[in-house]
Amino acid sequence: MPEKRHPAIIAVIGAGQCDGKVRQMALEIGQEIARSGAILICGGLSGVMRAAAEGAKAENGVTVGILPGNDKAEANEFIDFRICTGLGEARYLIIIKTADAVIALPGRYGTLSELGFALKVGKPVVSYGSWEVSDEIIRANNAKEAVQLALQAIPG
Amino acid sequence: MPEKRHPAIIAVIGAGQCDGKVRQMALEIGQEIARSGAILICGGLSGVMRAAAEGAKAENGVTVGILPGNDKAEANEFIDFRICTGLGEARYLIIIKTADAVIALPGRYGTLSELGFALKVGKPVVSYGSWEVSDEIIRANNAKEAVQLALQAIPG
Amino acid sequence: MPEKRHPAIIAVIGAGQCDGKVRQMALEIGQEIARSGAILICGGLSGVMRAAAEGAKAENGVTVGILPGNDKAEANEFIDFRICTGLGEARYLIIIKTADAVIALPGRYGTLSELGFALKVGKPVVSYGSWEVSDEIIRANNAKEAVQLALQAIPG
Amino acid sequence: MPEKRHPAIIAVIGAGQCDGKVRQMALEIGQEIARSGAILICGGLSGVMRAAAEGAKAENGVTVGILPGNDKAEANEFIDFRICTGLGEARYLIIIKTADAVIALPGRYGTLSELGFALKVGKPVVSYGSWEVSDEIIRANNAKEAVQLALQAIPG
Numbered sequence: 001m002p003e004k005r006h007p008a009i010i011a012v013i014g015a016g017q018c019d020g021k022v023r024q025m026a027l028e029i030g031q032e033i034a035r036s037g038a039i040l041i042c043g044g045l046s047g048v049m050r051a052a053a054e055g056a057k058a059e060n061g062v063t064v065g066i067l068p069g070n071d072k073a074e075a076n077e078f079i080d081f082r083i084c085t086g087l088g089e090a091r092y093l094i095i096i097k098t099a100d101a102v103i104a105l106p107g108r109y110g111t112l113s114e115l116g117f118a119l120k121v122g123k124p125v126v127s128y129g130s131w132e133v134s135d136e137i138i139r140a141n142n143a144k145e146a147v148q149l150a151l152q153a154i155p156g
Numbered sequence: 157m158p159e160k161r162h163p164a165i166i167a168v169i170g171a172g173q174c175d176g177k178v179r180q181m182a183l184e185i186g187q188e189i190a191r192s193g194a195i196l197i198c199g200g201l202s203g204v205m206r207a208a209a210e211g212a213k214a215e216n217g218v219t220v221g222i223l224p225g226n227d228k229a230e231a232n233e234f235i236d237f238r239i240c241t242g243l244g245e246a247r248y249l250i251i252i253k254t255a256d257a258v259i260a261l262p263g264r265y266g267t268l269s270e271l272g273f274a275l276k277v278g279k280p281v282v283s284y285g286s287w288e289v290s291d292e293i294i295r296a297n298n299a300k301e302a303v304q305l306a307l308q309a310i311p312g
Numbered sequence: 313m314p315e316k317r318h319p320a321i322i323a324v325i326g327a328g329q330c331d332g333k334v335r336q337m338a339l340e341i342g343q344e345i346a347r348s349g350a351i352l353i354c355g356g357l358s359g360v361m362r363a364a365a366e367g368a369k370a371e372n373g374v375t376v377g378i379l380p381g382n383d384k385a386e387a388n389e390f391i392d393f394r395i396c397t398g399l400g401e402a403r404y405l406i407i408i409k410t411a412d413a414v415i416a417l418p419g420r421y422g423t424l425s426e427l428g429f430a431l432k433v434g435k436p437v438v439s440y441g442s443w444e445v446s447d448e449i450i451r452a453n454n455a456k457e458a459v460q461l462a463l464q465a466i467p468g
Numbered sequence: 469m470p471e472k473r474h475p476a477i478i479a480v481i482g483a484g485q486c487d488g489k490v491r492q493m494a495l496e497i498g499q500e501i502a503r504s505g506a507i508l509i510c511g512g513l514s515g516v517m518r519a520a521a522e523g524a525k526a527e528n529g530v531t532v533g534i535l536p537g538n539d540k541a542e543a544n545e546f547i548d549f550r551i552c553t554g555l556g557e558a559r560y561l562i563i564i565k566t567a568d569a570v571i572a573l574p575g576r577y578g579t580l581s582e583l584g585f586a587l588k589v590g591k592p593v594v595s596y597g598s599w600e601v602s603d604e605i606i607r608a609n610n611a612k613e614a615v616q617l618a619l620q621a622i623p624g
Contacts, residue, residue: 006228006238039237064237070253070277070400072162081195081220081237082162084253086400087246088382089585090558094250097226097240109588112601116581117557121226133580133601226556244538244554245429246402268445269428273401276421289424289445318540318550351549376549382565382589384474393507393532393549394474396565402555406562409538409552433538 008038009064010150011095011123013114014048014105014130022106025128026051027058028143029103034061036147041066041099043091044075044082048105053078066091066098096123101150103140104130124153164194165220166306167251167279169270170204170261170286178262181284182207183214184299185259190217192303197222197255199247200231200238204261209234222247222254252279257306259296260286280309320350321376322462323407323435325426326360326417326442334418337440338363339370340455341415346373348459353378353411355403356387356394360417365390378403378410408435413462415452416442436465476506477532478618479563479591481582482516482573482598490574493596494519495526496611497571502529504615509534509567511559512543512550516573521546534559534566564591569618571608572598592621 010033014026030052033040040056042049044065053063057078065079068091072082085091092114096102101124104115111130118125119136126138128146138153140146166189170182186208189196196212198205200221209219213234221235224247228238241247248270252258257280260271267286274281275292282294284302294309296302322345326338342364345352352368354361356377365375369390377391380403384394397403404426408414413436416427423442430437431448438450440458450465452458478501482494498520501508508524510517512533521531525546533547536559540550553559560582564570569592572583579598586593587604594606596614606621608614 006236064239066239072254080162082254083220083222083239083250085250086253087243087250087402087558088398088400088561089589090243090399090402090555090561093556093558094239094241094243097242098228098238109584109602111584113581113584113588116577116579116584120557120577120581131601133599134577242556243402243558244405244556245432246399246405246555246558249400249402265428265432265446267428269425269432272421272423272425272428276425277401287445289443290421318548376551378551384566392474394566395532395534395551395562397562398565399555399558399562406551406553406555409554410540410550 008100008151008154009041009098010038010147011099011102012040012042012048012052012105013095013102013107013111015107015111016045016047016049018047018051018106022048023051025143026105027055029105029128029146030055030061031059032143032147034059036151038151039064041095043095044079046076048107050076050078066094093117096121099123100154101126103128103146103150106130124150126150126153164256164307164310165197165254166194166303167255167258168196168198168204168208168261169251169258169263169267171263171267172201172203172205174203174207178204179207181299182261183211185261185284185302186211186217187215188299188303190215192307194307195220197251199223199251200235202232204263206232206234222250249273252277255279256310257282259284259302259306262286280306282306282309320412320463320466321353321410322350322459323411323414324352324354324360324364324417325407325414325419325423327419327423328357328359328361330359330363334360335363337455338417339367341417341440341458342367342373343371344455344459346371348463350463351376353407355379355407356391358388360419362388362390378406405429408433411435412466413438415440415458415462418442436462438462438465476568476619476622477509477566478506478615479567479570480508480510480516480520480573481563481570481575481579483575483579484513484515484517486515486519490516491519493611494573495523497573497596497614498523498529499527500611500615502527504619506619507532509563511535511563512547514544516575518544518546534562561585564589567591568622569594571596571614571618574598592618594618594621
């Protein structure tokens with residue numbers, strides 16, 4: 001559990017809607033993030049964002065949601081800190097910039113764009129079943145490994 | 157202390173540099189916010205932002221800083237959750253939109269602009285020695301009163 | 313007419329809805345901006361934004377609209393260059409940052425916030441019937457004077 | 469030349485620094501955009517952005533630059549309309565949202581992120597030597613073809 005003044009912050013990105021298998025992947029990622037003592041940051045809405053936050057809260061983790069609109073009620077119920085941006089998709093940049101590392105789950109073009117942006121600004125990116133469009137992306141085979149690799153890749 | 161799932165979030169705005177008297181005002185505002193169990197949100201840098209966060213941490217409160225740049229190290233040492241936006245002054249909008257109420261301390265045009273934006277989007281604004289350019293601004297005479305008035309003005 | 317490579321850019325801010333008198337003021341401001349050879353920038357929607365753009369086009373001026381949403385069809389019919397931001401109110405900052413000077417017409421808190429932001433970032437602000445909350449705001453008595461004062465106040 | 473009230477707007481994205489071959493590709497893209505009567509929008513800085521704008525101006529086209537900072541002087545000399553955002557990389561979203569179609573030239577992760585975002589929001593994307601990570605990306609073999617395909621792909 002977070003003993004440090006500032007625990008690592010890990011972003012989870014992925015599809016806004018997800019089925020049983022991807023939902024399970026996201027749940028486990030959230031659990032592993034919380035177990036590691038890191039903070040989870042995400043877009044705060046549905047799909048992968050919701051399942052990951054649910055997993056984190058199941059392990060007493062801390063969750064931050066960077067929301068597109070002006071109403072905190074749009075956040076899913078597992079988000080502790082609901083940041084309303086009113087900036088629409090520009091919130092993706094805030095998620096990436098605030099995170100120390102990024103774990104990408106299956107998703108479509110929004111996920112691709114976020115992942116590309118993370119690479120652009122030099123954040124470590126772990127793919128757990130997501131886009132593998134660059135050798136700089138770290139591949140993980142399970143949730144525990146994904147979080148470990150993400151934490152290890154954080155500089156300093 | 158925060159027993160509720162989502163404590164109130166109070167924004168503190170004011171000058172980026174401040175002298176002894178305004179610094180003391182900001183310290184006390186931060187203390188009162190923490191004592192009330194609310195979360196403090198601010199721009200995370202110096203002046204009023206720093207003093208308010210210092211006050212909140214002195215009372216074991218929780219502080220969120222919405223930062224202009226890409227580097228969390230630019231936050232002052234009293235910020236728990238350091239949100240990097242990379243959006244410059246557009247972070248002001250995030251502070252206001254995330255807050256349930258706004259307390260304005262002495263400041264110049266940045267404070268005026270934030271305060272105007274808070275009024276525009278319908279957030280309660282308490283002036284504690286700040287711009288009083290509208291009858292809709294609630295005036296407070298001391299820090300305890302400012303926080304009480306802010307909390308009372310939150311709808312619902 | 314714009315002979316220069318980069319004519320001056322003047323922002324017009326004011327109420328999103330306006331009556332006969334303010335509409336007339338905005339129309340004349342737009343006309344005077346176009347006659348001076350400057351470019352008009354505004355939020356591109358209704359009220360003062362629409363009337364000013366209408367005035368500018370009546371004098372063959374050039375108009376730029378910085379829109380809140382994703383659909384250029386939300387611009388009024390007098391906007392030549394329709395910039396879709398998807399950023400909501402954060403577009404105000406783009407309007408102010410792009411302008412060389414700002415002319416404020418009657419408006420409420422949105423206008424106050426924009427005007428405060430313009431002062432914060434050091435842009436000349438001319439009030440033509442708007443908020444006069446600082447000695448740094450230049451006051452104008454008619455549209456022709458407002459545009460002349462705005463152009464004169466542009467540095468260098 | 470633009471006879472229509474609102475010519476098509478084509479975004480050009482690609483590397484911020486480029487060598488002889490990519491520079492030539494960008495120059496030709498800019499020329500073809502101008503010849504088609506469309507408006508060129510880009511990030512307004514160096515590399516592909518500069519070469520494309522240079523090409524467009526050589527054919528008397530119109531160029532719009534969406535700049536990251538607060539100073540219009542950061543634009544390259546071939547930008548007609550210099551929009552200062554102060555929003556850093558968030559300007560990418562404005563470029564994509566304002567464009568009717570996007571032509572991607574060689575570039576790295578910034579280009580990947582913009583291209584992914586364009587796909588996400590449903591804008592036609594033509595790759596001219598760029599990332600080809602989806603079947604929805606239209607491939608072009610030369611500049612003339614790239615611009616024709618981009619224009620043809622614009623809905624309505």
